[in-house]
Amino acid sequence: MNQHIFTLFLCLTLFWLLNSGHYSLLILSLGLASIILVLIISQQMDIVDHESQPLYLTPIIFSYYVWLIKEIVKANITVVKHIWLGKDSISPQLKTIKISQKTDMGKVIYANSITLTPGTVAIKLQGDEILVHALLTANIASLEQGEMDARISKLESQC
Structure with a gap:
């Protein structure tokens, strides 16, 4: 069985089970039949490929999600601390950061990860650069150290 189809099957099944709330036979x-029908139609339309579903269910994606959630929590605490300290404690900065991702999906994941982390926003993604606004100079320095970039490049290599 094609890995893309299998992953799509798992995602659709999980989505259907979470939204249904009814578990009679x-x-x-009927849910299984509808999922199979969607899989057949998707296969016939040739829309199931590495672009439409780029991330496989591998341990690396789950470890990235755990790491990202940890970073989001840490950034939330930092932002709240600086809100309490007042406007003199922030140092807003706008900077262009070089990225190492090669695929459009990798670049978008990186930009979205930056924006998900409180205190930073990816404003513009062009070529191999992202324009980032940060509340603190430390946030820009953290991005320039490249841990997030390296993790996403590793994730991208699994696609």
């Missing part, structure tokens, strides 16, 4: 059978 009839409802589960």
